[in-house]
Amino acid sequence: MTLMKKSAAELQQLLHNREVSVKELTEDSLQQIAKLDGKVQAFLAVTEKEALSQAESLDNEPMENRGPLFGLPIGIKDNIITKGITTTCASKMLENFVPVYDATVTNKVKQAGMVSVGKLNMDEFAMGSTTERSAFKTTHNPWNLDRVPGGSSGGSAAAVAAGEVPFALGTDTGGSVRQPAAFCGVVGMKPTYGRVSRYGLVAFASSLDQIGPITRTVEDNALLLNAIAGVDQWDSSSSPKQVPDFRAALTGDIKGLRIAVPKEYLGEGIADDVKESVLEALKVLESLGATWEEVTLPHSKYASPVYYTIATSEASSNLARFDGIRYGYHPEGAKNLEEIYLRSRSEGFGTEVKKRILYGTYALSADHHEDLYVKAMKVRTLIAQDFANLFEKYDVVIGPTSATTAYEIGGVAQNQLTLYANDVLTVSVNLAGVPAISVPCGISNGLPVGLQIIGNHFDEPLVYKVAHAYEQATDFHKQSPSQGEGNE
Amino acid sequence: MTKFTQDDVKYFANFARIGVSDDEAEVFAELISELVGFGDVLKEVDTDHVEPMTHPLQLFNVLREDVPQDILDREEMLKSVEEHEAGMIKVPNIL
Numbered sequence: 001m002t003l004m005k006k007s008a009a010e011l012q013q014l015l016h017n018r019e020v021s022v023k024e025l026t027e028d029s030l031q032q033i034a035k036l037d038g039k040v041q042a043f044l045a046v047t048e049k050e051a052l053s054q055a056e057s058l059d060n061e062p063m064e065n066r067g068p069l070f071g072l073p074i075g076i077k078d079n080i081i082t083k084g085i086t087t088t089c090a091s092k093m094l095e096n097f098v099p100v101y102d103a104t105v106t107n108k109v110k111q112a113g114m115v116s117v118g119k120l121n122m123d124e125f126a127m128g129s130t131t132e133r134s135a136f137k138t139t140h141n142p143w144n145l146d147r148v149p150g151g152s153s154g155g156s157a158a159a160v161a162a163g164e165v166p167f168a169l170g171t172d173t174g175g176s177v178r179q180p181a182a183f184c185g186v187v188g189m190k191p192t193y194g195r196v197s198r199y200g201l202v203a204f205a206s207s208l209d210q211i212g213p214i215t216r217t218v219e220d221n222a223l224l225l226n227a228i229a230g231v232d233q234w235d236s237s238s239s240p241k242q243v244p245d246f247r248a249a250l251t252g253d254i255k256g257l258r259i260a261v262p263k264e265y266l267g268e269g270i271a272d273d274v275k276e277s278v279l280e281a282l283k284v285l286e287s288l289g290a291t292w293e294e295v296t297l298p299h300s301k302y303a304s305p306v307y308y309t310i311a312t313s314e315a316s317s318n319l320a321r322f323d324g325i326r327y328g329y330h331p332e333g334a335k336n337l338e339e340i341y342l343r344s345r346s347e348g349f350g351t352e353v354k355k356r357i358l359y360g361t362y363a364l365s366a367d368h369h370e371d372l373y374v375k376a377m378k379v380r381t382l383i384a385q386d387f388a389n390l391f392e393k394y395d396v397v398i399g400p401t402s403a404t405t406a407y408e409i410g411g412v413a414q415n416q417l418t419l420y421a422n423d424v425l426t427v428s429v430n431l432a433g434v435p436a437i438s439v440p441c442g443i444s445n446g447l448p449v450g451l452q453i454i455g456n457h458f459d460e461p462l463v464y465k466v467a468h469a470y471e472q473a474t475d476f477h478k479q480s481p482s483q484g485e486g487n488e
Numbered sequence: 489m490t491k492f493t494q495d496d497v498k499y500f501a502n503f504a505r506i507g508v509s510d511d512e513a514e515v516f517a518e519l520i521s522e523l524v525g526f527g528d529v530l531k532e533v534d535t536d537h538v539e540p541m542t543h544p545l546q547l548f549n550v551l552r553e554d555v556p557q558d559i560l561d562r563e564e565m566l567k568s569v570e571e572h573e574a575g576m577i578k579v580p581n582i583l
Contacts (some may be wrong), residue, residue, distance in 0.1 A: 379542030433544020
């Protein structure tokens with residue numbers, strides 16, 4: 001029986017009673033990975049030696065110095081840099097890249113005493129929503145190995161769902177924490193833009209990117225956000241707002257909560273089973289004392305095109321740094337500087353990444369800048385305004401996280417426009433910069449469904465409170481996928 | 489522009505310093521034409537009096553004293569560099 005499906009509180013109890021050591025906990029995680037990852041393929045690197053040596057030294061720490069996450073294993077998405085450990089962004093461009101410093105979040109999880117056991121698979125440079133765009137491997141959904149885990153943080157969500165690690169860090173530019181969390185039946189939070197430092201996150205779209213926790217329960221999620229949130233002198237876009245104790249918000253009391261349910265989030269293109277699960281979830285929330293009303297987000301139909309224009313534009317600029325000279329893929333036998341650039345970027349990037357750089361370059365070009373990029377930024381203002389209007393009357397906005405359950409591997413991802421249209425439920429949240437969580441709210445044909453709870457800027461405490469109250473009133477979070485301990 | 493041609497692909501690929509073969513240009517032309525069509529819907533939105541949103545939050549510049557610090561070790565950083573000599577990064581002749 002693995003320990004990896006226990007909560008942080010349960011694991012702390014075992015550590016404090018000396019029923020288990022940090023080293024044994026780390027070994028358990030490594031054994032789970034050895035046992036399951038051949039099928040799930042969530043990890044790009046397993047850092048067994050570093051993890052065990054860190055665990056041994058943590059075991060010497062007196063009990064009174066230990067916090068709520070001390071000694072617990074975590075996996076880190078491979079676009080978050082880790083000193084001395086490869087950080088590939090699942091790209092040939094960074095296949096052998098070993099960072100010389102740690103991201104702020106990497107530092108913070110270390111300071112909390114967490115033990116990183118490795119780096120997690122993703123779509124190349126986080127560009128995708130199935131994890132099939134990884135240059136190295138396809139991650140499989142632990143609930144059904146023929147299905148994708150979602151993406152781009154597919155490795156993070158699959159590793160937690162399979163019970164390889166109890167905690168993972170993902171990143172969310174247009175839904176990349178929430179959608180894989182929904183597909184894999186776990187909890188994923190995209191915090192308010194600026195809540196978590198992006199220092200050491202390999203940039204995709206800087207005005208949208210946020211790092212977020214993926215866990216089995218809402219309480220564990222709140223604990224991990226407690227550990228990684230806060231202003232950072234190395235990220236000038238990190239917010240100086242005080243970070244509240246997110247766990248303290250989990251009171252279970254949501255009486256009087258006013259919920260807005262956008263009709264666009266339950267309309268055309270949303271699968272019937274997903275719709276039913278969300279309507280059932282709203283009934284549960286009503287039984288806890290909340291009320292809900294149907295509302296409209298009039299500009300939501302524009303969210304995907306706005307997102308793709310802005311994200312690709314920012315990416316074309318951010319990814320200009322990969323030039324094959326200072327680090328990253330270096331072509332053999334290039335005769336001049338121009339050839340180094342052209343060949344390193346042609347041979348180092350995959351098709352999806354090149355396509356997005358090309359579209360972004362086009363959207364930022366002198367002739368099209370006003371019509372495409374600036375136009376998208378203006379519609380972004382209207383999308384953000386839609387949310388601001390709702391939050392004047394309502395406490396949270398609720399809908400599904402994804403239009404369907406997990407796709408078949410090799411299926412829908414072949415059609416870029418279907419994939420992009422399916423992002424409509426998540427991308428508006430990044431455009432507005434507000435926080436949102438996905439919690440399990442159903443199982444349909446053996447695949448999990450995710451409920452998305454969106455809050456106002458910096459209102460993560462309320463988002464967590466609602467998610468926790470809902471979770472405690474249901475038992476979807478207690479169900480386990482076929483791949484994992486118990487029923488293989 | 490509604491159709492993104494292979495020449496367009498090569499034109500913008502040159503700015504982005506990405507080498508593309510003729511075969512790739514054909515694939516990208518088709519994919520990007522689809523994206524251009526996907527974005528056309530934004531034309532119907534009236535944005536005459538709307539300011540572009542450049543950032544999700546209102547933030548202010550934070551200034552600090554510019555004090556040099558030893559943060560990263562040069563030798564460590566050079567480990568990621570394929571070609572270097574005497575602490576400097578080598579590139580092919582550019583003149």
